[in-house]
Amino acid sequence: MTDTDDLVEVTSHDELRELLGAPLQRVAEKARTSLHDYDRQWLAASPFCLMSTAGGDGTCDVSPKGDPAGFTLVLDDTTIVIPDRLGNRRADGFHNVIDNPHVGLVYLIPGRGDTLRINGRARLVRDAPFFPRLAVKGRVPVLAMVVEVEEIFYHCSKAFLRSDLWRPESWQPEVVPSRACIAKALESPDQSLEELERYYGPAYAERLYG
Structure with missing residues (x-):
């Protein structure tokens, strides 16, 4: 477990306001x-x-x-x-x-x-x-x-x-494992990756409203 004994906490509204300042009136x-x-x-x-x-x-x-x-x-x-x-x-x-x-x-x-x-x-x-x-x-x-x-x-x-959230050139959807890989590792270990890839494939969008 990470040692957190040396953290300097903010514990009051006054302290928080001192750090951040007051918002503009508007x-x-x-x-x-x-x-x-x-x-x-x-x-x-x-x-x-x-x-x-x-x-x-x-x-x-x-x-x-x-x-x-x-x-x-x-x-x-x-x-x-x-x-x-x-x-x-x-x-x-x-x-x-x-x-x-x-x-x-x-x-x-x-x-x-x-x-x-x-x-x-x-x-x-x-x-x-x-x-x-x-x-x-x-x-x-x-x-x-x-x-x-x-x-x-x-x-x-x-x-x-x-965050550059809306800049397509910053998007990297493949930087993390696919939804199927995550489900296989964390939620559905008994299902094959192939089954999960089919489940989360193009047909997934077709089932959105039943």
Whole structure:
């Protein structure tokens, strides 16, 4: 185990502020409590978001959510809906929501460095009049998450610029083992690599909606 006895920890808000400085007033006050028309446009164009949750015991989770652009349904200026799709059935984030309704969402648009952040309180619903509007390829979800917006704001692009995330020339997808190799080593050791390569091959995308 790594020796951490010589770490110099930050243990107070004052110490943290001393290190980082105070935010500009326009930054500190930029959070809003309802959707602007630009927010609606952003949600209509975004095909992907990250959903962060924490359980009643403090256990955290961040889950990616993706669908065709506009998958998040806007019900009104303070309410949005995120449909669930077929997955691995762990549902870690949804289990957290049952115990602790607070969620944080980061919405991305490919090629854009800035992001839209929404924090709020979530409820899980298994049926509602709007469910047909959540269908993709004729598949209506069996579950959706309704989020009451408490805080919404835009985040600047520094992280994306530093990471070169959207620069194709920086992409190196083969630098780590394939998904099939990872599954063979860590999740499905009894299956052959050939079976896993077929499973995660082109047909994988064809099964996204059942």
